[in-house]
Amino acid sequence: MSTFTKPNHIGRKISRIRELRNMKQEALAQALGTNQQAVSILENSETIDEDKLIAIAKVLGVTVEAIKSFSEEGMINYFNTFNESDNNFNHYNTCTFNPLDKLVESFEENKKLYERLLKAEQDKIEYLEKLLKGK
Template sequence: MSTLTKPNHIGRKISRIRELRDMKQEALAQALGTNQQAVSALENSETIDEQKLIEVAKALGVTVEAIKNFSEEGVINYFNTFNDSDNNFNHYNTCTFNPLDKLMETVEENKNLYERLLQAEKDKIEYLEKLLKGK
């Protein structure tokens, strides 16, 4: 039974939000300081007291209003907005450079730094050898 058939069934709304957040009942139970059976009973309850709802919302990382106003249709509409051609989301995810080129630039920089470090160490050894010969 979906939340569309019983829009005020808070327990089912909590269950769907938990599922959408890829959270198991055990994880929610741990966050609430209870056990899995209590969470199962909570998700089967049509109504929940306000204080418990606040705790559940915090554990799920959503607001109380998000739980109360949750609907499957709203979720579908939300995710469908990512597929609209009017959105420019894909524009922001497009690389304007070749990541492998950047990686190779970094490797070359590291190589140059190591060569400079090695040369500095050689110079230091040479200087110390001169000091020892002078004594």
């Protein structure tokens, strides 16, 4: 009985990451300074030299290690963790107050401040008028 191990096909991983980034082969080719056909050949290659892999990782915005260890199963598991914790997320983001009430409160506070400011200005004017009449 022989055990068949799936080859570590770097080209397919690059292709899948590029697709997940919503990037076309032409865009990747332009960023790498090559053409679309070269990117197609690259994505069909089972192995890629380290220098090219570093350049590709930089363009895709991931690390070389992320490309090497990329797996579809891992991505599915990663995104499923968001669905599982969705209830906890909503629990922590519920409002315990009415935002409109807070807005009305702030308007009332501003109104009181303006009334006090107006009263202070009126008191100043009265004081200055008394000083002018006293001369």
